[in-house]
Amino acid sequence: MERSEDAAAPGMSNRWPEILVALFLVIMGIIAITDSIRVGIGWEEGEGPQAGYFPFYIGCILLLSSGWVLLNAALKFGKPHPQFASWEELRSVMQMLVPLTIYIVAVVFLGLYLSSFILIAYFMKVHGKFGVIATALTSIGVPLAAFMLFERWFLVPLPKGPIEQMLGL
């Protein structure tokens, strides 16, 4: 399963991903520790453990374990690494991740219905090479079904944007 860097498909080694994720966890550990110290990690007379008592130790475990991972990654820095993913694979992931990120931003500003329509239509048209009718039916049908199911039957409001406001929904 694990391929070395000079395996068939060229790609990114997991050297940097490994280090960056471990670094992120180390930072989270430090945040947990410092904030616990801020709220108090000691013993409040008559009340018991202070709010930071438990998270402080959690932060320590996080810092130590991710520090260990980071240390190991740093020690192996110069050695050949297994591949994280091939460029081809990463390209596929980005083909999903980029529209997905735009979609989430769009949900915040345009509401869920319009954004979902655009997302589905984009994928079907660009990646699926579907015809106009199939694309239109699916991309309108799914948000519409969500609207009926949530707003009408379960009475759960979903995020709406300017378009829905214009329509007075």
Place this chain on the structure above:
Amino acid sequence: MEELNSLLHGFSVALTFHNLGFMVLGITLGILIGVLPGLGGANGIAILLPLTFSMDQTSAIIMLSCIYWGALFGGAITSILFNIPGEPWSVATTFDGFPLAQQGRAGAALTAAFTSSFVGAFFAVLLITFLAPLVAKFALKFGAPEMFAVQMLTFCSFVGMSKEPPAKTLAVMALGFALAAVGMDTVTGTLRMTFGQPELLKGFDFLIAVIGLFGIGEILLTMEEGLAFKGKSAKIQLNVVLQTWKELLRYWKTSIRSVLVGCWMGVTPGGATPASFMAYGLARRGAKDKDSFGKGNVEGVVAPETAAHAAGTSALLPMLTLGIPGSPTAAVLLGGLLIWGLQPGPLLFQEKPDFVWGLIASMYLGNLVGLFVVLTTVPWWAAILRIPFSVIGPVIIVICAIGAYTVHNSLFDVIMMLVFGVFGYLFKKLRYPLAPLVLALVLGDMAESSFRQSMLLSQGSLSIFWANPLVAGLMALSFLMLLWPIVPALKHYLRKHGN
């Protein structure tokens, strides 16, 4: 037999027309979730959870647990017909299931898989029926230190039994606990790690984490594999079913072995995935014709499916009796119970017998209904899988976004879902296990409060954790589990220096 009476009562609760309807609905949704990439048992239930808030509690848990059974069944369909495990626990099913389908014996493979799933689940439910009340009664005597020791054992077993690197297991677990601590401290009311952000006041909801980590993360992984579904078609004829059933009787030894492995791995938080691999390995080792494994041996389908279902089902035993889920999906169900105001644990058996026994009875019925539904509807599910990912992918993203939003009606949660999704992908690629993260997020507050209560009892002395044999035993076992990964390294060291 007290349990049998309670169980009969449970059947009377579960066997209403209304609840049977929810069972069929749950199973169907569950199979759909299991079949589609990116939607699994855990995040499928997380997405549907908000819809059940207005439902009657017993019907809601029946439907949700049936989604769970459905997802377990559904994973087998994609493994056998498409060589794509819909769920991690059905990876081992592809080894022999797909070759069988290629030889034109898809019907036999599917029948074997579904039937073994049913058998595995059935024995696990039997275990729950008779063992759960005893465990619950025993756990009634537990105080805060004992509860903390049990939780400690759960988390240490992850480190000891996980196939992933122990430091990484420990790190994500601590991350889960740290995220659980964000927000208002329930005891003192102090704000922790919120940094003045109002969105962080309520903390991180594990449902959002589950939808992101498992849903979005899985979609990204699926994209990476560049899926082109090229599957075998399937129809199951009655005579194939009967023939396969006859054949299955020959594998009773494998079945029993797999049930035992599954139940053990389910009750201890080993989980369904390692259980299925272990059972497959054992079946292969015990077989006379080892070479036929991997080339389409029905026994190679029976073993992992039996074990996965037994594990998936028995994971509910510690969830119900101790409030400690044995798997991420059980954790989501536990979260559901908490949202409904039901505190899982020993008291649940005394205070809500209708609910508990209704649920247990529904496990028997749900699996029976599931077996029937899945055997009769296989062609439709196979058809769903022929829909290209360019349609299914964005639709699943929309479903995940809706699910994340409806938990608290918060757009911040939708953004967090994306963040968790990216980390889900990175963690999977870098071999950080996700289950301990989710479980720590769910149990974080509970573990903290039992730890603090213990500290209050002992006035801050850790000696309370070895004050009586029970709690000391549990703690000793925890440390054994925690240090378990060191054993091979130690052996290696000794061997090197002994010579």
